[in-house]
Amino acid sequence: MATKKQRVNRHSRVRSDHRTELAEDYVEAIADILEASGTCRAVDLAQQFQVSHVTVNRTIGRLERDGYVTTAPYAPIELTKAGRRLADASQQRHEIVFQFLLALGVSEAAAATDSEGIEHHVSPETLAAMRKFVDSR
Amino acid sequence: MATKKQRVNRHSRVRSDHRTELAEDYVEAIADILEASGTCRAVDLAQQFQVSHVTVNRTIGRLERDGYVTTAPYAPIELTKAGRRLADASQQRHEIVFQFLLALGVSEAAAATDSEGIEHHVSPETLAAMRKFVDSR
DNA sequence: AGAAAAGTGTAGCACAGGCTACAAATGAAG
DNA sequence: CTTCATTTGTAGCCTGTGCTACACTTTTCT
Numbered sequence: 001m002a003t004k005k006q007r008v009n010r011h012s013r014v015r016s017d018h019r020t021e022l023a024e025d026y027v028e029a030i031a032d033i034l035e036a037s038g039t040c041r042a043v044d045l046a047q048q049f050q051v052s053h054v055t056v057n058r059t060i061g062r063l064e065r066d067g068y069v070t071t072a073p074y075a076p077i078e079l080t081k082a083g084r085r086l087a088d089a090s091q092q093r094h095e096i097v098f099q100f101l102l103a104l105g106v107s108e109a110a111a112a113t114d115s116e117g118i119e120h121h122v123s124p125e126t127l128a129a130m131r132k133f134v135d136s137r
Numbered sequence: 138m139a140t141k142k143q144r145v146n147r148h149s150r151v152r153s154d155h156r157t158e159l160a161e162d163y164v165e166a167i168a169d170i171l172e173a174s175g176t177c178r179a180v181d182l183a184q185q186f187q188v189s190h191v192t193v194n195r196t197i198g199r200l201e202r203d204g205y206v207t208t209a210p211y212a213p214i215e216l217t218k219a220g221r222r223l224a225d226a227s228q229q230r231h232e233i234v235f236q237f238l239l240a241l242g243v244s245e246a247a248a249a250t251d252s253e254g255i256e257h258h259v260s261p262e263t264l265a266a267m268r269k270f271v272d273s274r
Numbered sequence: 275a276g277a278a279a280a281g282t283g284t285a286g287c288a289c290a291g292g293c294t295a296c297a298a299a300t301g302a303a304g
Numbered sequence: 305c306t307t308c309a310t311t312t313g314t315a316g317c318c319t320g321t322g323c324t325a326c327a328c329t330t331t332t333c334t
Contacts, residue, residue: 010253011162011186015292017254018155022321025148043281049148053282055322062320074282074329101263104270110262116147117154121254125247126238133241152322159291180311190312192292199290211299211312 014121021120024090025049026059027068030079031087039076093127094119100130103137151258158257161227162186163196164205167216168224176213230264231256237267240274 029048033040042060046053060077063069068083079087097119101111122130166185170177179197183190197214200206205220216224234256238248259267 007185008187010250013250014162014254019320025151041281048145050145051321052323054284054324057283059321101266104263104266106263106266110260113147113150114258114260114263117151117258118255121251121258123247123251126241126243126251129238129241129243156290178311188291189293191294191314194313196291 017120022059023063023066023068024086024120025116026063027079027083027087028090028094030069030077031084031091034079040078041076045077090119093122096127096131096134097122099134103134154257159196160200160203160205161223161257162253163200164216164220164224165227165231167206167214168221168228171216177215178213182214227256230259233264233268233271234259236271240271 026045029045030040033044033048037044042053042056045056045060049056060069060071063083064071067080068086070078070080094115098111098115101115102108106114163182166182167177170181170185174181179190179193182193182197186193197206197208200220201208204217205223207215207217231252235248235252238252239245243251
């Protein structure tokens with residue numbers, strides 16, 4: 001049985017995970033879009049996340065403040081080095097979780113959806129275990 | 138490769154998952170505390186989640202509004218039937234995810250932490266696959 | 275070039291989920 | 305029974321993440 005202190009730390013970590021989740025999702029999406037079309041505009045992200053362009057705008061503002069992207073008025077969005085790094089790490093982790101779920105026998109559709117939510121809560125240790133499992137197939 | 142529409146739906150689901158996450162964590166914690174000590178007070182939850190009692194108060198208010206708990210001023214917190222159901226389901230799911238991570242070879246500490254974050258993003262299909270994997274050991 | 279369409283920006287709103295500081299009620303101990 | 309610690313409530317603040325409505329650029333098309 002878990003001790004009280006352990007439970008406490010778990011919840012704190014889940015909360016802090018949440019603060020970086022949107023950032024990870026955004027830089028990941030930006031990287032995807034850049035790869036697919038060369039430039040990333042706010043509308044693309046609005047379409048991707050099914051939110052208004054205003055929401056995208058302000059989220060991008062936070063990402064810029066936090067050093068992940070650069071923007072200028074009416075100009076497309078670009079990733080900084082830190083943003084690029086975060087995007088790459090997220091994509092990799094996402095892919096591992098996705099492949100892992102497939103290897104576990106989950107359908108493509110469920111694996112795609114679940115990996116999106118799960119990826120942000122997977123510790124390096126668990127990620128390694130997942131990778132190992134996939135490789136052992 | 139995932140289509141655009143699929144990506145869209147994935148993100149929408151992750152967002153809606155988030156809205157129920159705290160509710161699930163709370164009713165689960167309330168159920169735990171009720172089981173351990175018979176009554177659940179706001180302070181217990183504040184201690185558990187490492188947040189102020191004010192935050193607990195208002196979260197409980199939302200849970201009451203949504204029909205998961207009942208409270209009266211200065212009285213302990215109780216679960217409604219719906220709350221009980223949600224807590225039971227969450228506990229079960231949590232336990233399966235936890236056992237699954239252990240079966241995968243992850244340490245107890247990491248399994249405890251990660252299952253806390255992961256449980257809210259596991260579809261019934263994936264949960265079934267996890268259960269099957271645990272049972273096959 | 276001028277008009278229409280597409281994309282961005284801004285103002286102002288809502289709710290969730292954090293907080294501190296202070297006030298009031300409740301329960302336990304003297 | 306009164307005091308004191310614990311617990312709960314309230315006021316008021318912040319940030320994040322969502323929205324609509326309206327204004328302004330930029331791009332595209334004729």
